[in-house]
Amino acid sequence: MTSSSNPSFAVVDWGTSSFRLWLLDRGGGVVSESRSGEGMMHAARHGFRAVLGRHLAKVNAPSGTPVLICGMAGARQGWVEAPYVHAPADLRSIAHKAVRVVEADHDVRILPGVAQNDPEVPDVMRGEETQLSGALDASAADDALVCMPGTHSKWVRVKDRRLDHFTTYMTGEIYALLTQHSILQHAVDDAGQESDNDALFLEAIEQARSDPERVWASFFGVRASQLLGFEDRTCGALRLSGLLIGAEIAAARSLFGAEKNVTLIASGPVSELYRKALKLNGFEISIINAEKASRGGLFRYAQQIWGC
């Protein structure tokens, strides 16, 4: 806590299934924070205003503290729709496109997402643009290939510090579907996710790299391998995540060309999995903490809106 008596802004990363609020001081230091699973899907049923109010109360935010939000709260099915800015986009100038929430008692604004308005490769993001903005502030590079793993992983080409174009891979969501709802639910157990068996994960990454089309034939093989006694259930989760992350990276590599450097914006266990997988695919990797990047982006935009 740098200065609990002097908070300046509350900033919120409001995703589909997660809510994170930070109370920041004038220097961007964290005064306090509050997080929960009350993402957009929850709040759409239970009320965005109520959810935000509870978290503000929890961190003892002074009445009238301005609030800046990024993420799915600005989607059409969110709180108030914040229309997309279009790629290529200068992320330094999107703060003034934030939308004011009239329903709120005080100054609450939601940042826009970014749309790639191209019928050949249509794509959208909400929240990652703010994270990327924070990451770019922390980096000296004007050009970069950026990998942001998640439920919907984003790969972004940055040119001259602008978001030039990007692509979404549903890697995290497909992993969850396969391990929770498919026949492969019988091929994984929680122990596997805890397991530290690098070899299995890396073998799957290498397979996806050297023969990406075989990935489609390998999903069912995870189950067959266990039925035939070659592997057990502790192997399933690692192998599946290796296949899916490997397929994402192989596909991104073919799309974004033979780039040697990648900026990985990630936190938590997924960060280490992607680091290993990217390395095996020949990338030089710079890692930026995803949460810090989100907070940094939100702070910069809050400063632009309300001054420091």
Place this chain on the structure above:
Amino acid sequence: MTSSSNPSFAVVDWGTSSFRLWLLDRGGGVVSESRSGEGMMHAARHGFRAVLGRHLAKVNAPSGTPVLICGMAGARQGWVEAPYVHAPADLRSIAHKAVRVVEADHDVRILPGVAQNDPEVPDVMRGEETQLSGALDASAADDALVCMPGTHSKWVRVKDRRLDHFTTYMTGEIYALLTQHSILQHAVDDAGQESDNDALFLEAIEQARSDPERVWASFFGVRASQLLGFEDRTCGALRLSGLLIGAEIAAARSLFGAEKNVTLIASGPVSELYRKALKLNGFEISIINAEKASRGGLFRYAQQIWGC
């Protein structure tokens, strides 16, 4: 009905989620039939014997009619486990490996599945071997590449009328997961599945053929395309099925080499989708009706076991 007074065998294709029973006369003609959704998953909870008994009663099977079953009823989690025969396998000689169900009142047997007992490409099938056997009986070819679409599509290489090796693609199951449980559930509606818009489907097939790795980037694009107003929800189902079937065929093509001919064993709407998709991938296609093939295979095996 050829001869309702003279049934010889009851044969059953007992899948994961479906049950189909035919009462056959000595020539293999259908005396009567009964089908339901009481597949292995249902029967494991409610009792295999009871389900079979009800269907036998429904078709008025004479008491003591012998019953031959193929499919998931022979899985470890099924009625009685029928151990796999191993590929390469001569499908003409698997009937004597059928397992007798002791619990049954009369002669009930379950056919084995086929396992590919190779740690590099482990795979299993239950039911498709019987279908394939019936299809081979109906075909003059000694060698063939066979595509059997479904929840878990099987591609089989037949050599000298033997099942040489095979691969499973989870195409049907992944389609169901994406359209029912993922963010893409908002991108499809039932009208789309009814729609006759070939162009969308074929465009997705062609995309998967010419650039298979882009498929991974295209799933989320189905949703983004609608958010940005390029397409509407009636397009989603066709596009997704085109991407997934296209990815399967592209992967199988890379795995099974530059074969020109393929035997498609299918029935229902999926048959026409695969026919178009295979054609666009340059295949010459012979179509064999999947249900007739299953029945034919079961009949041949029943004859081998009980004589004609």
